[in-house]
Amino acid sequence: MIGIDIVDLTDPLLKPRSQREISFISHPNDRCPKGTDDETHYWLLWAAKEAIFKAERSDQAFSPKEIEVHYVEAIDDRLHYRGKWLNEINGYSILKKDNIISVAATANIAAVKWKTFMLNTSNQSQELRDSFQREMGPGYQVLSDVAGLPTVRHNGTTTPASVSHHHHLGIVAWMES
Amino acid sequence: MTKDEIKAEIKGVIEPYVMQKELLDNLSDEIQLIGDLKINSAHVVDIVLDIEEKYDITIDDESINKMNTIGEAIEVILEKMKKD
Known part of the structure; x- marks a missing residue:
């Protein structure tokens, strides 16, 4: 978690x-x-x-x-x-x-990995997800589970994740063994 | 003040905290401050402080928890204006 x-x-x-x-x-x-x-x-x-x-x-x-x-x-x-x-x-x-x-x-x-980003658009939630994928490469993706909560998909494995953004900063954290 | 008058004013109060301004175009009572207007939860207390100053009222923490939608925020303001 x-x-x-x-x-x-x-x-x-x-x-x-x-x-x-x-x-x-x-x-x-x-x-x-x-x-x-x-x-x-x-x-x-x-x-x-x-x-x-x-x-x-x-x-x-x-x-x-x-x-x-x-x-x-x-x-x-x-x-x-x-x-x-x-x-x-x-x-x-x-x-x-x-x-x-x-x-x-x-x-x-x-086991926690995280990446922080500078955000500049008004739709920070989407910008954060897009920035994460650009930075991490096509193998990584921030998705949502059935409850709408964030997950990170990496090389076919999906793990719980967490995202946060405030002002011009955003962060994505996920578990990686 | 009427509910409609407060509704018109509250739009001005929350506007600085709404990053996607187009979300303010159709402000109904059911619109959620965080879920629909995408207001950062860290700013909810700032909005409460702005409302207190504008209407010269005091909002207790129990009432803050009831201010999830535009309609609920208006109800809290009306209730506090009657009491204060």
């Missing part, structure tokens, strides 16, 4: 986040690293919850307050979280670099 989310904090449409906005998305058991400012706190939680939601591949609606996010430790430039929603999923890594927060929620981070 894999869930991914990306947030570009340079997006001019994003308004400042404070404790009030954090309360909109918080579960009582959520834990962020000590000393995290409100802005970072909000987006770390948001991105982690989105990634956990996508990893579950559920047909339920996204409800961030129902998803728990627990900070575990910092590993180099990654923050390691554990999360719980429908299942307990270990191994959430959050990278925060150059005002970009990206999250991969997975039980097996070593």
